[in-house]
Structure formats: structure tokens, C-alpha cells
Amino acid sequence: MKIIRDKRVELLAPAGSFKSVVAAVNAGADAIYMGGRKFGARAYADSATTEEEDMVMEAIRYCHLFSVKLYMTVNILFKDHELKELFSYLKPYYEAGVDGLIMQDLGAVKKVHEMFPGLEVHASTQETISSVAGARMAQKFGMTRAVVSRELSLGEIKKIHDETGMELEVFCHGAMCYSFSGACFMSSLLGGRSGNRGRCAGTCRLCYESISRGETADGAKTLANPKNGKTSGELRKKGYLLSMKDMQTIDLLPDLIKSGAYSFKIEGRMKSPVYTAGVVSVYRKYLDLAMKYLDGEIESYSVDPEDKKILSEVFDRGGTTSYLNKHNGADMIAIEEKKFREIDKAVLGYIESEFIDKNRTIPLEADIVMETGGPVVLTLTDQGGRMVTVVSQDNVSAAEKRPMVATDVEEKLRKTGGTAFRFTDVRVNISPDAFYPVGKLNQLRREALERYEEEILSGSKRQLAE
Numbered sequence: 001m002k003i004i005r006d007k008r009v010e011l012l013a014p015a016g017s018f019k020s021v022v023a024a025v026n027a028g029a030d031a032i033y034m035g036g037r038k039f040g041a042r043a044y045a046d047s048a049t050t051e052e053e054d055m056v057m058e059a060i061r062y063c064h065l066f067s068v069k070l071y072m073t074v075n076i077l078f079k080d081h082e083l084k085e086l087f088s089y090l091k092p093y094y095e096a097g098v099d100g101l102i103m104q105d106l107g108a109v110k111k112v113h114e115m116f117p118g119l120e121v122h123a124s125t126q127e128t129i130s131s132v133a134g135a136r137m138a139q140k141f142g143m144t145r146a147v148v149s150r151e152l153s154l155g156e157i158k159k160i161h162d163e164t165g166m167e168l169e170v171f172c173h174g175a176m177c178y179s180f181s182g183a184c185f186m187s188s189l190l191g192g193r194s195g196n197r198g199r200c201a202g203t204c205r206l207c208y209e210s211i212s213r214g215e216t217a218d219g220a221k222t223l224a225n226p227k228n229g230k231t232s233g234e235l236r237k238k239g240y241l242l243s244m245k246d247m248q249t250i251d252l253l254p255d256l257i258k259s260g261a262y263s264f265k266i267e268g269r270m271k272s273p274v275y276t277a278g279v280v281s282v283y284r285k286y287l288d289l290a291m292k293y294l295d296g297e298i299e300s301y302s303v304d305p306e307d308k309k310i311l312s313e314v315f316d317r318g319g320t321t322s323y324l325n326k327h328n329g330a331d332m333i334a335i336e337e338k339k340f341r342e343i344d345k346a347v348l349g350y351i352e353s354e355f356i357d358k359n360r361t362i363p364l365e366a367d368i369v370m371e372t373g374g375p376v377v378l379t380l381t382d383q384g385g386r387m388v389t390v391v392s393q394d395n396v397s398a399a400e401k402r403p404m405v406a407t408d409v410e411e412k413l414r415k416t417g418g419t420a421f422r423f424t425d426v427r428v429n430i431s432p433d434a435f436y437p438v439g440k441l442n443q444l445r446r447e448a449l450e451r452y453e454e455e456i457l458s459g460s461k462r463q464l465a466e
Contacts, residue, residue: 003120003144003167009262011287012071012169013280014269019356021059023277024068026355028284031069033102034059034269038089039074039082060096064460065420065453066360069099074112075124078105087115094119097460106141113142116464120144122169128183130156135164145169147265150176150247154259154324161260168260172253173279173311174267176244176322176332178204204242207337211236243334245318248311250282250303252324253290271315274348277355278314282307313347361422364452366413370396370404372431376441378413378448388452392436392444399435406430412441419449 013024015034024032036056056072063070072093078086086108090101100120103109104127112121122145123129123138130149138146145167148157161168177184187201188194212235247267249256256264264287266279286303293301312319320332362382369377376392406428413426 011284012263012265016269018055020273020276023273023356024280025066026360027277027280029280032063033071035073039076057096064457071100071102072098073102075102075104075126078108086111095462109141128180132160132163135160135166151323154255158259167262169263169265170261172249172264176247178242178244208241209238239335240337245320245332245334247322248319250286253286254293254301273356274351275314278310278351282310310347313343362420363424364421365425366423367427370430370434372396372398372434378444380448380452388455390448396434396436398433403433413445421449
């Protein structure tokens, strides 16, 4: 299945709560990925609640109002009995218009294709796709996109893209795993909590002690004491020796685009809306700049240190460009524990005021006709030409005392608070002696906005054949 996109690159944001969904949309994400209480590789996100269905459905609705896609993570390895629950679990999301699933289990992928025709499936990072052969395998299973392993270089990413033509999703920012993507069993072996079942305990983030025996730092051999078996000259060092620094590729966005990356994925479904909004806003700015640079609209590409400060303020475990330009290195390890500190108040205030406290709205124009003896006719239009018209069931009457005037009608129509809409222009055509109850006018406005919202959402909804 070939997917035709309307954008050359996609900024993909994480969300573990509805508040993070709103923050990501406000900050400029093209798409959101999130999971639910079942079958996701982040079982402890806020979405892992009994209210998950309502939250995810509301997220789909909200994203689609603003032309943002929503991908759902269903990326654990399934047990046989769980496959029987897939249909009933996914059906409401499929019908609501979820844009795709991110999956690992190939048996479950096959089931999804059978049950939900036309639904996109993306190969999760848990599949550890790190080669042309891996991408081709995903293609054979009908997957339209591969989330490639974090361990790849720019050249390796380009090779996969050039030889398969597959749409590639690449992590561009956030936490890294000490092991290969999707292939770590450390949490499972040490604590019985499997990352492939969504319950990684993050054991690589703990403090460990390294003990060097046999040779000291100056090259001298160490000797064992025959009486107690202890080795003299031991070198012991405590630290966060397996804890990776966070990936930060903001300087390399043009190179990633040239390598064939389409979707730029930010890690962090367990993190706060402040983190989501801050990181998304910075990457939105520089993805757009990178595209202008590659298209020759600007002469150079560089990142403002103030924008890097936003990234470090919202979460800072140290930064690394991952494996994009090198094989590996000790400087990719954090060593020291991430120290708690309060986020800079200026940065926090900026993020909250611009992306969290501010509600994004869709601009509309309204035309209303209120002629005595006839029904009220309210028409809403947007910049793209979409139009919705509602007509009242009763007629405008002649005023016994004070007739309504255009300014009164406009004031009532502009009260769209609590909705995703605002009126940029309201044109009122009203008879000089017209009267119409304010309550009914408000109801007509609500009906028009509800129908307008349904008009937007109807394009992505599906009906599963019985």
C-alpha cells in the first residue's frame, strides 16, 4: 500500500495524557503517538487508566480538528489469548479514524490487516530494523513505515531509504537505550518486568560499581592475596555507567532529511506536557528552517543557543547526537546522575503561556440573515471554502418593544468559548424590527459549530462492514 503524504517531513510528538496532546498540537506537531491501557510498550503512562478509551477517542477528535494525525502504539509481543481481544479493542479507534498503528508482533500485524482493511501499520522500534533486509521484511508484512533503530548512522539510514523506498521514522530527540532498540532483556532478567511487555523498570539508569582487576591504570599487574583471596590494586568506581545521555539531533536535521528520514520522532510519552511543548516547539522551528535551507531559500542553517537552552531546561541528562556520525563512544554515557533542578522560570513561563494555557482555535466567518417573518439562516465558512448552513425551526418575529440590532447579534455569536472555533468576521443582515430569543440564537450557534466540527471529522471516520 503506497501512502501519499501532503508534507515532505513529519514532526511526531509523544503524548501520555490528553494535556500532552493539546500541548503538542499547540506547539506545532504534525502527528501524535500514544498508547492505551493495553498492548503498548509504555504501560505506566497516564493513559493506562480505565478512562483510556474516552481519552484516546477525545485525542483523535482533537487532533483531527487541527489536521494532526494520531498513531496508536500496539507494540508489545502478544500472548495467544490476547490476540482474541484485538478486534474489540481496536474497533472503536478504527471507526473514529485513528491514522495508524505502531506494532512489533508480526502475528498481530497479520491479524490487523485482516480485520481492519486499509489501516496503516508501522514497524515499531521494537522490531530492531537496522538493515535493508529488515525494512523489506516489514514491507512484506504490509507495513508502510519503519521506525528504524536508534543505533544507525546517517549513511545506514540513507542506504535503507535508497534501496527500499520505504517511509522511515527516525528518533530525533530523547532518551536512548543502552542496548539495541527493542532488544533489551535486562529489566526482565533482573526484575521480571519485560520491556517488550511495556514494563521496563529502567534498570540501566541505576547506579553501578565497576571493579577493575588484573591491571591498574598505570599498567601494573595486580596480585591476589592468598590468605583472603582479595585482589590488591583494585580500581573501584561508582556511577551511572549504563545510563545513556539523551539524543539531541537539532544540529543535524538537514543531514537527516537528506538521508531519507520522513518522520522525526520525539521520545517521551512518560514526560510532562511542559517537556512535550518545549521540545516540539523547538524542533518545529528548526525542521521548517532545515527545509528552507535545503530548498535554497536561506543560505545557512544554525541553531540559536537560546533554543538549545529550552531543550536543556525541560529535561537534561546531557546531550549526544547518538550514532548518526560515529559508531559509539564513552562520551555517550551520562556517568553522573541527572540532578534535580527547577526549570528556569522564564522558560517555564514562555512554554506555559504559549503552548499549554493558550487554546488553539480554528478561524471561521459567519453570515447570519434575520428577516422578520422568515427563519434565521446562519452560515459558517472557513479559509478553505468549507461551508455549513443551519436554519432555525421558527421564524423571526416583529419586536413589540426594543428590536434586536446587528451589534447585539454579533456579540452573541462571538461567544464561542469552550469550543475549538473563533469568528474572525461576523456579517449580520437583520430587519429593522426583528426580534428573536437570545437563548434560541445561542442554540443555533451551538448547532452550527457542532455540525461544522462533524463536517471536519467525517472525512477520517470509518464504518466497519458487518
